[in-house]
């Protein structure tokens with residue numbers, strides 16, 4: 001329960017709605033509780049008419065003082081009327097009471113359920129904002145499914161508590177309060193008799209609910225397996241087909257599906273106990289109320305009237321739903337507490353990237369120094385960068401080359417402060433990266449990652465992604481610079497073509513160039529290309545880099561690649577191996593040194609000639 005207390009500030013935020021909701025609940029129940037009394041009066045009127053002798057014997061107990069003030073006033077007026085009129089007006093009043101109570105019930109849902117939706121919305125935003133602040137490492141260690149669950153499933157469970165559960169609880173409290181108050185006034189003995197089966201009902205429902213919850217959780221897990229299985233089969237269909245594994249996949253699916261079905265059926269069986277047990281309890285309650293009530297009236301008509309029996313039977317009907325909701329409310333609240341615990345756990349996860357208290361915005365196109373940095377990936381312990389020292393002059397064009405796994409991408413990540421270094425410091429114009437405004441830093445670096453990611457959106461929106469607003473001409477220009485414009489324009493919908501499941505399937509090279517266009521449309525101080533032309537042929541690569549010459553003027557460029565270009569005149573070429581710089585210098589110098597670079601260059605030249 002203590003986890004749910006973190007929701008209190010939401011209740012405080014929406015306190016007016018909550019208060020109004022409570023008032024509506026009370027009013028709705030007040031008008032509902034009057035109808036049993038009026039019904040009792042009607043029954044008594046009939047008894048009076050049918051048997052004057054009983055009426056005389058009973059005295060004035062037909063107009064009992066224990067009725068509500070409002071009902072009492074009405075009865076006083078009605079008593080002066082003829083039998084037919086009394087009957088007609090009582091019926092009318094019953095309808096009016098039902099309508100008034102219904103209107104307040106509508107308003108109660110409108111306030112409390114709406115409040116719960118608003119809280120749900122706030123909570124989702126709170127979680128999403130936190131997601132965006134968390135560092136790359138967090139995303140590496142948590143599965144997407146888990147993250148999705150917290151923002152959707154867990155928040156919905158919590159909403160069941162802040163909305164329906166609280167509403168039913170207050171509802172129950174008022175119905176119980178009102179009915180017990182009037183019941184005790186009418187007959188304490190009959191009250192005890194009528195209410196005695198209700199606790200059994202509440203406990204039964206609670207137990208059934210707990211079992212249902214356990215079963216549905218198991219089912220939820222099975223369902224998630226099933227969905228993952230199906231999803232993988234769809235997205236991996238090419239691999240499955242080419243390895244002829246359709247049968248095996250179907251086998252897995254059927255197995256999962258079978259387990260899911262078995263559990264779902266068993267859940268349905270348990271759920272089926274719900275309503276019969278309610279009906280049984282209503283039956284028992286009604287039966288003993290009528291029996292005991294009748295025996296009492298027969299023994300002594302002044303004790304209570306026949307109308308009281310009718311009145312009590314109606315109270316039982318009114319109470320049965322709220323009472324059965326106790327069990328439901330209790331298990332809802334338990335579930336909400338468990339979900340809120342998971343949400344809190346997540347919200348309390350700090351980002352490993354600590355934002356500076358006094359963020360600075362140094363010029364980024366000045367000197368950059370990576371001063372003896374060391375970096376180890378936190379969760380794997382891989383020491384990717386070792387005592388790395390590099391100075392990048394303003395506007396320099398740097399190439400980083402090296403084998404796979406030598407640490408090239410890691411350098412790019414560190415320059416963007418996706419991770420913090422373990423030792424050493426990265427300086428932008430003399431300011432340590434940890435003191436720089438992170439949003440400023442990242443929005444002034446155009447980074448094209450090694451693994452391209454495009455959103456299921458139009459090509460235009462994908463290219464314009466980094467900007468709040470981008471004119472079509474800018475999108476086109478970026479596409480031209482990335483040498484992908486002609487291909488885009490050949491699609492039937494041009495720049496409005498959808499990418500992904502609902503649109504075209506792009507080739508690896510096209511994706512890479514669109515992702516380059518996305519970087520080019522920004523006008524950054526620094527450009528980092530992480531092997532982003534690996535899937536295009538050498539000629540296209542040359543064209544793209546050629547186009548970039550003008551664009552890169554006055555910008556610092558760090559180009560990570562596994563191919564060597566003589567075209568772009570790099571100011572410095574860094575050869576990385578195992579997280580360390582093994583060679584560096586200009587093309588001509590490195591060729592003369594006859595090291596790794598020269599060897600790689602020669603091999604590439606041979607390959608190109610043999611093509």
Ligand code: ADP
Nearest residue numbers: 377380382384403404405406407408409410411
């Ligand atoms: P490159 O880009 O040169 O191929 P990387 O910088 O990607 O090399 O990787 C350097 C080393 O760090 C490799 O040993 C790789 O396995 C490891 N590595 C890369 N990314 C991660 C990561 N997110 N988590 C853990 N280890 C990583």
Ligand code: MG
Nearest residue numbers: 408409450531
């Ligand atoms: Mg890489």
